[in-house]
Amino acid sequence: MHDPDPPADPDDKTAWRRLGLARRQALSRAEQLARRRGWRSHGVDAVTSSGAAVVSLYLSRGQEPDTLGLAAELERRGVAVLAPVLTDGRGHGVHEVSWGRYRHDRLREGLWGIPEPSGVAMAASELASADVIICSALWADRAGYRVGIGGGWYDRALLHRRPDAPVWAMVDTCEVVAALPRDPWDVAVDAALTPCGLVPLGPKGSVE
Numbered sequence: 001m002h003d004p005d006p007p008a009d010p011d012d013k014t015a016w017r018r019l020g021l022a023r024r025q026a027l028s029r030a031e032q033l034a035r036r037r038g039w040r041s042h043g044v045d046a047v048t049s050s051g052a053a054v055v056s057l058y059l060s061r062g063q064e065p066d067t068l069g070l071a072a073e074l075e076r077r078g079v080a081v082l083a084p085v086l087t088d089g090r091g092h093g094v095h096e097v098s099w100g101r102y103r104h105d106r107l108r109e110g111l112w113g114i115p116e117p118s119g120v121a122m123a124a125s126e127l128a129s130a131d132v133i134i135c136s137a138l139w140a141d142r143a144g145y146r147v148g149i150g151g152g153w154y155d156r157a158l159l160h161r162r163p164d165a166p167v168w169a170m171v172d173t174c175e176v177v178a179a180l181p182r183d184p185w186d187v188a189v190d191a192a193l194t195p196c197g198l199v200p201l202g203p204k205g206s207v208e
């Protein structure tokens with residue numbers, strides 16, 4: 001696979017973040033739609049084949065890989081969906097990682113335009129009930145390391161996953177690169193969920 005040119009300083013997470021956001025912003029409407037269709041159909045297939053009864057995913061905004069169609073379809077199929085809750089419901093941010101049960105007709109706008117469940121908020125430890133975890137990322141590398149939006153939310157959240165629950169980062173195929181900068185707190189994911197399907201990363205990924 002041909003990697004996109006890395007930032008001038010490939011050890012700088014912020015530069016990777018800026019590059020990733022700019023590349024997503026530059027996508028045409030047609031490219032976005034094509035990717036969205038792929039993510040949705042492969043997302044449903046991957047979750048269904050995993051046999052998961054409970055799935056945790058982020059609720060996308062703007063140019064992020066779209067999870068809203070996937071969440072609605074999983075709900076329709078009887079899969080329980082957990083999504084991040086960033087506010088207390090009165091517009092104030094919550095500091096601890098917290099989760100809500102996704103229902104397509106019970107959403108509110110949380111922080112920074114991110115939709116969130118409006119029902120009862122659950123503690124970070126609730127992630128242990130998830131059989132599959134789909135997290136946000138701007139980039140993922142072959143070893144499973146990711147660069148996200150930069151709050152460290154998922155690095156904190158993933159400490160509560162069950163060790164047997166696979167973690168998938170939702171990115172485009174061209175957002176899976178050879179190597180990204182790593183910090184001591186970074187938690188590696190098991191696969192990239194791309195519009196072309198699951199790409200195993202880390203020890204289970206193919207060695208190139």
Ligand SMILES: Nc1nc2c(c(=O)[nH]1)N(C=O)[C@@H](CNc1ccc(C(=O)N[C@@H](CCC(=O)O)C(=O)O)cc1)CN2
Pocket residue numbers: 058059060061064084086112114136137148149150151152153154
């Ligand atoms: N849709 C979505 N939900 C998510 C994430 C995500 O990346 N996308 N997160 C992934 O971890 C967690 C939330 N973390 C986030 C951290 C920062 C920003 C953000 O937009 N920050 C603003 C600046 C905020 C400020 O003014 O302080 C920005 O980057 O412009 C968004 C989500 C959980 N939920």
Ligand SMILES: Nc1ncnc2c1ncn2[C@@H]1O[C@H](COP(=O)(O)OP(=O)(O)OP(=O)(O)O)[C@@H](O)[C@H]1O
Pocket residue numbers: 013136137146147148149150151152153154155156159183185186
């Ligand atoms: N387990 C943790 N406990 C406390 N702080 C943490 C933890 N993990 C990460 N952080 C903090 O979060 C900040 C951002 O981390 P990083 O740059 O790796 O974000 P990211 O993984 O790209 O973003 P995100 O997880 O929000 O998508 C760092 O400054 C770090 O100190």
